[in-house]
Amino acid sequence: MMIRLLYASRAAQPVSQEVIDEILSRARARNPALGITGILCHGGDIFMQVLEGGREAVNELYKEIVCDPRHRDVVILRYEEIAERRFAGWTMGQVNLAKINPSLLLKYSEKPVLDPYRVSGAASMALLEELIATASIVGRT
Known part of the structure; x- marks a missing residue:
């Protein structure tokens, strides 16, 4: 049985590019053996991540x-059984919202910032789907 889990968290300490690189490096090294794929989205001190797998x-x-x-x-934010993966090509893809057009964020929330705590899980997933469609995701390995 495969599932998709979407969650949000806040960083306990200031987030640097080194921290992001460490998280992604660990995920990319570890996730294939676990059968996990997904995407990490970050903006300010907020993380939003999708995990797919068993x-x-x-x-x-x-x-x-x-x-x-x-x-x-x-x-x-969302937990569901799935018949197929949406992020099968990513051991852990990355989106840095600092490089995204703010109008895209405004499409799904009140302000042009990532705040999954103030929108529905469905809106957060729709944002990720649009980021995929617009090729705003890096690190497809």
Whole structure:
């Protein structure tokens, strides 16, 4: 049984590019063996991530994220069983919202900033789908 989990969290400490690179490097090295694919979206101190794969593997990884002291305010935005992956080509893709046109963010929220805490899980997933469609995702390996 495959699932897709979308969650949001806030960084416990200021986020640097080195921190993002470390997270992505670890995910890209570890996720293939776990059968997990996904995408990481960040803006300011907020992270939004989709994890896809087997229920047990995704749940275990999410549990690790919740317990990771680098994250706070971790919340599930969407959790669903899936017949196929949407992010099959990504061991962990990346979107840096600082480089996205603010009008795209305004399409899905009140302000041109990433704040998945103030919008529905469906709106957050729709934003990610549009980012895929507009090729705004990097790191497809």
